[in-house]
Amino acid sequence: MSDENTVALELIEAHFNKIEIGQFEEFDQVITEEMVSEYVLEHRINWPGNYIGTENELLAPPGIVFFRPAVGFGLKEPNPPLTRAGFFTRTDRTFHQPVRVGESIRFRGEITDKYLRRGYYYIVVDWTATGANGALSANGREWHTLGWARHPQD
Known part of the structure; x- marks a missing residue:
């Protein structure tokens, strides 16, 4: 195993051991026009295209709503950069209602599982996003590796 992989695994394992099942976070995020434009x-989404509401308001593409929990739960700073370099391995997402550009969304997520499989450390996050009116906008479950390094396989 390379020295780089060994160092990465040590950092990832230390972070993994600090994560607790049941740990949760909540944060609010305003979906701005600048965020949507980027x-x-x-x-390569044609926007606004069909993303216009019944009152001619701009709507955010659903994908931008789905991306926020990954950044917020277990993969953001101050966690070690190597743990944030992982990848989604599975997702289960449901979009319930449109999110207006400029609207504040409340994200809530909980780590519901963590495990080591095929040399990678994984976390599982269940999350919800509710709109300003308190109605459910989206929810999902994300399976994500912590970092790119893995234990060698025999």
């Missing part, structure tokens, strides 16, 4: 440019 997101749609990066993902």
Whole structure:
């Protein structure tokens, strides 16, 4: 195993051992026009296109709502950068109602599982996003590795 992989695994394992099942976070996020513009440019989405509400208000593409919990729960600073370099391995997401650009969304997530499989450390996060009116906008479950390093396989 390379020295770089060994160092990465030590940092990732230390972070993994600090994570507790049941640990949760809540935060509010205003979905701004600037955020949406950057997101749609990066993902080549025709916006506003069909993302206009019944009262001609701009709506955010659902993907921008789904991305926020990954950043917020277990993968953001101050956690070690190596743990934030992981990847989604599975997702289960449901979009319930549109989110207006400029609207505040409340995200709440909970770590519901963590495990070591095939050499990678994983976390599982269940999350919800509710709109300013308190109605459920989206929810999901995300399976994510902590970092890119893995234990060698025989």
